[in-house]
Amino acid sequence: MNAPPPTEPVFIARGLTKTYRMGEVEVQALRGIDLELFRGELVVLLGPSGSGKSTLLNILGGLDTPSSGEVFYLGQRLSGASEAELTRFRREHVGFVFQFYNLIPSLTVRENVAAVTEIAPSPMPPEEALKLVGLGERLDHFPAQLSGGEQQRVAIARAIAKNPSVLLCDEPTGALDSATGVVVLEALEKVNRELGTLTVLITHNAGIAAMADRVIRLSDGRIAEVRANPLRKPARELSW
């Protein structure tokens, strides 16, 4: 079960730095990142809190802009893009999965997914996305009626239903127990495999790294190590 052969990179990052001002303190979140991410890959960004992995993910997802350096999406320059261009980029190409699911409580499972497919250019039907994550049954339930793992799977369905080029997941299992977490990871793995979507997964949990094609370890705003897994371990076999 090898990754498809690397072709044109989906993302290219060159010399990315990011400096925040937090009150009177300057925080250097990224100190020069060079990176290429490819179609179909499942990449795990690993690192302790403060290592800069979320900042990197936010820049890749068009939520934030680098202080210096450049980032390209399929040859298109993201650094320096306008707010409206970034919104459009997220809308058409990026799927997000959040640590706390961030479902809309007033919409049912189906509608949460539909909210995104209604505005995407070439989405799949919401039911199909939900089936993919194993939630073909509870379409008309509201988030308050679902467990945490189920809510996160709805969030994954919501992220993939637009047929994104990239799926960005920030600690998707962070709020879940390990058994439920595995179910969520299985869903992500299945999406990555069946749809060939580049999937970037942030975690500080080294146990998850085994399911990745590549593991990128960040430390103090720099890439400390890039490791390719010759063999991806199925999510089902993970535990932590």
Place this chain on the structure above:
Amino acid sequence: MRALNIKLWRDLWHMRGQVLAIAAVIMGGVATLVMSLSTYDSLVDTRDRFYREYRFAEVFAQLKRAPESLAERLRALPGVERLETRVVAGVKLEVEGFSDPITGLLLSVPDGDEPTLNALHLKRGRMVQPGSEDEVVLSDTFADAHGFEPGDRLAAIIQGKRKVLTVVGVAVSPEYVYQIAPGAIFPDFKRYGVLWMGRHALAAAYDMNGAFNNLALTLSPGARAQEVIDRLDAVLAAYGGTGAYARKDQFSNRFLGEELNQLRTTATVFPAIFLGVAAFLLNVVLGRLISLQREQIAILKAFGYTHPAIGWHYVKLVLLITLLGVTAGTALGAWFGQGLAQVYQETTFRFPYLDYRLNPAIVLFALFVGAAAAISGTLFAVFRATRLTPAQGMLPETPAIYRATALERLGFSRWMGAPSRMILRHIERRPVKSLLTVVGLAFACALMMVGNYQKDAIDFMVDIQFRQAAREDLALTFIDPTSGRALHELEALPGVTHVEGFRDVPAILRFQNHQYRSAVYGIQPEGVLHRSLNRKLEPVEVPPGGIVLTDHLASRILHVRPGDMLTVEVLEGDRKVLEVPVLGITRQFLGVSAYMQQDSLNALLREGPVVSGAYLAIEPGFEHEVYARLHERPRVLGMVANASAVKSFYATIGEFVLFYTMVSTLLAGAIGFGVVYNSATIALSERSRELASLRVLGFTRGEIAYILLGELAVLTLAAIPVGMLLGVGLVGILVLAFTNDLYRLPLLLTPSNYALGASVVIVSALLSGWILWHKLGRLDLVAVLKTRE
């Protein structure tokens, strides 16, 4: 507790926009309360002091003529304390450079003495000197309108004789705090004046030497006005008495009383609305604050703060907001109150002084009412806060439970995208809050409508009165009833296009145990100038042989219906008592009247075709010539020119209308903005995470604004029709509250008034929407990825 107090100030600062918006609503309530109560207090105090210091009489009577010797007999009547006889004469006045007709009332003052009753307060100059032949004191309204100063001269036509008078003083009288010409609808300071002259001089000019035709008296302690009136009437009947009346029926005093009633209504209805809305807003805002501070509350409790300490913390927060609102409201109310008192003094009521006084009790009362409303609105949220156990508080709030709305279950869902469903479900999940938001906004609309109602009502009443009912250019009265032939002479005057005679006679109307002092007007059945209007306000002919009454007079005062026999006790000549059938009901907003055909009235009075006066239509451009000709005629007692009266009336009330429009716009705006801004801010606070998540997922700012502002828009649109209904209701309350024989307000709401009401709501919503749009631009997208609610 020090640290908690610091937190209090920071919380207040953090939510300063909302604090200000709520304080503004409280301010509106307190301002109306303080304005109305302080003006009311000031006017009542001023009136009472003025009446007392200047010995305002308690019973008044007008008669034809009685010898002065009769006075001793009258003074001996039981119940009479002090009685003063007078000579009172209606006159025509001439002022240089002013060609409109002016009528006046000349009253005698005792020679050499201060009047024992109805004393004058001199504002300038001096009283008339004993024995002077031509000195007069002018009422200050008339003097000010024409710029008269002591030493100036004017002429009066008394009994057909022209007499030049010298102004020696300018004064105010408790009898004429509200000054209006007899038969006129509005005060007109330029065309009606009250003058005081020495008794001897006036009696000489009016052929009343050794006689009197008017008296005023005070009652001895414990005496009842009605008994004294009955005794007086019995004596005066032989001298042409037209029926004595008590102070409560004295015109100026009555009108003042009605105006004060109106102020009291303002002091209750409007503050109640404002404070109710403020209570609701505090409840909503504090409820949200507490749910945001669940964790903090839990931590404080874990540290060992007691329930009462935490409860008190939030009560203090509310009290600070209230204090802010009450302070601002008191200041604004005092400012409004002074303005209103000033406007009253300038346009309506003349007091020698007007002590504007803000009673500290009113401020305390406002503070108490404001705090009570605020605390009652907040108690529930505070109670919930103190009930939380520390462990519960640290857990996130359970996610809100939603369901499909009724509209969707009905099958409308297929036309709704996810954002529209979010809007509807959010509204439906908190039905009470949504409803109260709608009601609060609706009140803003309603208040605006009430504020603008006044001008529309006046326009309408003027239109009905002067373009439908009394369409004459000039109404003139003769000194005595005159042969109908006089009308031909009037018709012959150049510029006079039409003449209609009328006969009016003072009378007491009785039915069963109800009675009313008025006059019966005999008018022309086919008259085109002076007409009576039916319930639909269409002109109708007065039928022959009977009487037609104003609806208010018939149903509210006399309780008489068409078909009943009305007793008419004529107060003129040989004082006949007649039975006249009631034939119909007319509608009229100003005053009340009893109409008959002139022929029928002449026949009842067993007289020939005599008239008391005439209504004239005058070709435009000829007015002044006609006035001048009529002025020369000795038999013409008085003239009232309608067009100029209306014009001057509008000039007088302009200030009033402006004042009310300003106040109501300010207050309606405060409520409208207070409600929308708070609802919107809370909605944003409750939903910022959800909206930011959608932004991350690729929704544009416009698309999330639709979700947030769409809810606001739905509530705003729902509030407009509700507000219009409430506006009609509030105007209805006004109409019911101010129904009396002086005037009735029409239940009338013009399209422009509806539009103004709606516009307050819409402008408030747009303004809040604009602020929110900017806040949405600052939504922190990164934070939502990392935080839980």
